[in-house]
Amino acid sequence: xxxxxxxxxxxxxxxxxxxxxxxxxxxxxxxxxxxxxxxxxxxxxxxxxxxxxxxxxxxxxxxxxxxxxxxxxxxxxxxxxxxxxxxxxxxxxxxxxxxxxxxxxxxxxxxxxxxxxxxxxxxxxxxxxxxxxxxxxxxxxxxxxxxxxxxxxxxxxxxxxxxxxxxxxxxxxxxxxxxxxxxxxxxxxxxxxxxxxxxxxxxxxxxxxxxxxxxxxxxxxxxxxxxxxxxxxxxxxxxxxxxxxxxxxxxxxxxxxxxxxxxxxxxxxxxxxxxxxxxxxxxxxxxxxxxxxxxxxxxxxxxxxxxxxxxxxxxxxxxxxxxxxxxxxxxxxxxxxxxxxxxxxxxxxxxxxxxxxxxxxxxxxxxxxx
Amino acid sequence: xxxxxxxxxxxxxxxxxxxxxxxxxxxxxxxxxxxxxxxxxxxxxxxxxxxxxxxxxxxxxxxxxxxxxxxxxxxxxxxxxxxxxxxxxxxxxxxxxxxxxxxxxxxxxxxxxxxxxxxxxxxxxxxxxxxxxxxxxxxxxxxxxxxxxxxxxxxxxxxxxxxxxxxxxxxxxxxxxxxxxxxxxxxxxxxxxxxxxxxxxxxxxxxxxxxxxxxxxxxxxxxxxxxxxxxxxxxxxxxxxxxxxxxxxxxxxxxxxxxxxxxxxxxxxxxxxxxxxxxxxxxxxxxxxxxxxxxxxxxxxxxxxxxxxxxxxxxxxxxxxxxxxxxxxxxxxxxxxxxxxxxxxxxxxxxxxxxxxxxxxxxxxxxxxxxxxxxxxxxx
Numbered sequence: 001x002x003x004x005x006x007x008x009x010x011x012x013x014x015x016x017x018x019x020x021x022x023x024x025x026x027x028x029x030x031x032x033x034x035x036x037x038x039x040x041x042x043x044x045x046x047x048x049x050x051x052x053x054x055x056x057x058x059x060x061x062x063x064x065x066x067x068x069x070x071x072x073x074x075x076x077x078x079x080x081x082x083x084x085x086x087x088x089x090x091x092x093x094x095x096x097x098x099x100x101x102x103x104x105x106x107x108x109x110x111x112x113x114x115x116x117x118x119x120x121x122x123x124x125x126x127x128x129x130x131x132x133x134x135x136x137x138x139x140x141x142x143x144x145x146x147x148x149x150x151x152x153x154x155x156x157x158x159x160x161x162x163x164x165x166x167x168x169x170x171x172x173x174x175x176x177x178x179x180x181x182x183x184x185x186x187x188x189x190x191x192x193x194x195x196x197x198x199x200x201x202x203x204x205x206x207x208x209x210x211x212x213x214x215x216x217x218x219x220x221x222x223x224x225x226x227x228x229x230x231x232x233x234x235x236x237x238x239x240x241x242x243x244x245x246x247x248x249x250x251x252x253x254x255x256x257x258x259x260x261x262x263x264x265x266x267x268x269x270x271x272x273x274x275x276x277x278x279x280x281x282x283x284x285x286x287x288x289x290x291x292x293x294x295x296x297x298x299x300x301x302x303x304x305x306x307x308x309x310x311x312x313x314x315x316x317x318x319x320x321x322x323x324x325x326x327x328x329x330x331x332x333x334x335x336x337x338x339x340x341x342x343x344x345x346x347x348x349x350x351x352x353x354x355x356x357x358x359x360x361x362x363x364x365x366x367x368x369x370x
Numbered sequence: 371x372x373x374x375x376x377x378x379x380x381x382x383x384x385x386x387x388x389x390x391x392x393x394x395x396x397x398x399x400x401x402x403x404x405x406x407x408x409x410x411x412x413x414x415x416x417x418x419x420x421x422x423x424x425x426x427x428x429x430x431x432x433x434x435x436x437x438x439x440x441x442x443x444x445x446x447x448x449x450x451x452x453x454x455x456x457x458x459x460x461x462x463x464x465x466x467x468x469x470x471x472x473x474x475x476x477x478x479x480x481x482x483x484x485x486x487x488x489x490x491x492x493x494x495x496x497x498x499x500x501x502x503x504x505x506x507x508x509x510x511x512x513x514x515x516x517x518x519x520x521x522x523x524x525x526x527x528x529x530x531x532x533x534x535x536x537x538x539x540x541x542x543x544x545x546x547x548x549x550x551x552x553x554x555x556x557x558x559x560x561x562x563x564x565x566x567x568x569x570x571x572x573x574x575x576x577x578x579x580x581x582x583x584x585x586x587x588x589x590x591x592x593x594x595x596x597x598x599x600x601x602x603x604x605x606x607x608x609x610x611x612x613x614x615x616x617x618x619x620x621x622x623x624x625x626x627x628x629x630x631x632x633x634x635x636x637x638x639x640x641x642x643x644x645x646x647x648x649x650x651x652x653x654x655x656x657x658x659x660x661x662x663x664x665x666x667x668x669x670x671x672x673x674x675x676x677x678x679x680x681x682x683x684x685x686x687x688x689x690x691x692x693x694x695x696x697x698x699x700x701x702x703x704x705x706x707x708x709x710x711x712x713x714x715x716x717x718x719x720x721x722x723x724x725x726x727x728x729x730x731x732x733x734x735x736x737x738x739x740x741x742x743x744x745x746x747x748x749x750x
Contacts, residue, residue, distance in 0.1 A: 040545040041517045089543075145413040171542050173412035173571040175611035199545045202574065202616065232706065233698050241546035241702065244574070244616055248642050251709050255647040267616050271623045274646060279627060321605075325613065336623060 040239030306345025382433030412611030640708035683722025
């Protein structure tokens with residue numbers, strides 16, 4: 001079922017524009033599909049987002065949410081924005097209040113929720129983005145990365161059905177970027193549909209199931225990433241670079257006269273595919289964490305994935321080697337034949353297990369043990 | 371290569387007002403002349419603070435900063451003099467753009483150097499052309515997009531013709547095409563004698579470009595030297611909030627599994643492809659030096675012979691877009707053509723006259739990963 005849809009949508013910011021910012025664009029975003037929107041600066045990504053949540057009303061065509069056309073009355077839009085949240089690239093456009101707490105409270109307060117519920121949501125959202133200890137701080141004293149996380153917490157507190165993130169990792173260092181993507185995984189596992197726009201094709205290739213590519217207001221592709229990236233010249237003409245793993249796999253396969261599929265999307269998958277035949281993978285002991293964690297004996301690395309697991313490990317005073325990007329790090333260990341332990345939020349257990357087992361498709365079997 | 375010290379810090383310590391812990395803690399490092407240098411570190415590690423020390427805007431609480439082996443003087447006149455040699459381009463362009471128009475803004479720096487008006491105009495024009503903004507010269511900077519403002523602030527610095535150009539997160543917020551174009555410009559400037567230092571947390575980008583890195587973690591310097599030495603210590607790089615570049619990680623892991631040495635280290639896509647798929651039937655490469663005198667039919671005639679066409683250099687790029695010409699690879703031209711060549715395709719790289727050596731250098735770098743590449747250099 002399509003969750004969000006454009007039908008022949010055209011939008012211009014003003015009548016003097018030679019070319020509309022979105023020009024007769026039809027797209028569908030399906031519920032639960034990890035969807036990325038890519039394109040050069042000025043391609044129409046932000047316009048798309050603001051059309052999804054009803055801030056922009058199309059000049060022609062329509063926007064549908066759950067198969068119903070948007071209604072542009074004040075009341076209807078307010079309700080819509082409880083379902084569809086957009087987090088903009090620059091956090092300063094979204095942070096208004098004097099303290100972190102009041103800023104995160106803004107969304108849920110507007111939903112007329114009881115005070116205790118608002119409070120619970122603030123606590124929970126700040127925990128998820130790792131900013132609990134900054135709750136009473138003035139927003140102005142925060143660093144860029146911290147402000148970026150606060151603006152994300154503000155959206156999480158609304159508990160939207162659809163979360164739209166505009167360049168969520170821009171300006172963040174590798175650790176923070178991975179932490180944001182981990183949070184996104186967590187949201188996906190708990191039923192939120194997440195749509196991301198980004199320039200970081202390497203990061204997004206490892207995440208997205210579908211991509212929507214825009215170029216100067218035109219839709220030039222929608223579907224699985226490989227269908228777009230396989231045409232090197234078309235990709236370049238849209239001002240988009242190809243993900244390194246895709247590109248290297250493509251050239252190496254062609255030169256060796258082999259099938260390009262299966263397509264590795266992460267370093268661990270790439271290494272698994274290129275590994276010498278007969279490589280035996282390591283085991284990953286995957287431990288689901290609800291709210292308590294117990295220490296285990298291991299000679300390998302210990303990783304922790306998801307905020308509940310991190311919290312539980314901290315409380316139990318268990319130290320971990322991999323505190324960010326831990327699922328991928330453990331998989332990299334596994335393709336090298338090393339065993340590891342991964343504490344993982346119970347909600348993310350199935351997703352983690354599935355990804356680990358998918359390594360077998362690339363030639364190295366990594367066993368998941370309980 | 372001479373290892374002459376260009377910029378150096380000796381045990382510098384710095385505190386921001388009201389902070390008890392230092393933002394730079396006993397940092398000593400040497401940035402060498404002619405060596406492409408990247409400063410790496412997570413958010414808040416101290417990269418920007420270090421840059422403010424290198425151009426003398428900030429004076430350390432203790433320790434010394436040296437430019438060409440002479441300690442900096444913090445007198446007004448000396449500071450002004452230093453700023454004309456060492457230019458810093460800030461991460462946020464809006465901290466640096468003052469002019470009423472794009473042209474005014476680019477002229478601001480050279481004007482302040484007290485140059486004759488003719489020279490000021492000439493330098494501003496050249497710099498705006500290099501960043502692709504000359505067509506927008508009469509616009510108000512506020513009307514420009516973020517990427518354009520970012521390039522404008524760079525133009526302002528280039529127009530001063532500094533000896534050293536220091537760029538803080540130059541590619542942050544730029545789309546991939548703009549980022550690659552900017553790296554190409556950096557390469558070209560460096561080749562023409564300007565030393566380039568950049569801070570970034572894009573480890574993949576830094577890996578392709580830098581000869582040497584200095585890494586900061588929580589206000590302290592934890593590493594100086596070639597990149598491989600840093601990433602080989604996975605715990606160290608992970609603790610700095612940095613992950614090893616994908617190229618490095620893939621190459622070293624596979625080498626270990628095969629019981630081979632990880633060197634030579636591929637740093638670009640075609641280098642990795644060459645290493646992963648040795649002994650392929652390779653195409654040839656023609657390097658064509660652009661005199662800005664060709665048209666679409668010329669490019670089409672190359673394509674008709676089955677050749678893949680890419681471009682390199684700011685002049686060539688300007689010429690191609692001004693004349694609406696179509697080529698296969700408008701950005702990332704050399705790397706894309708080299709990968710295609712490994713796949714048996716004949717390729718053509720059209721480049722600026724002052725880029726021939728850069729292109730040849732990149733072609734020769736491939737020799738570490740298999741047979742030398744068969745190439746020719748001709749005029750357009």
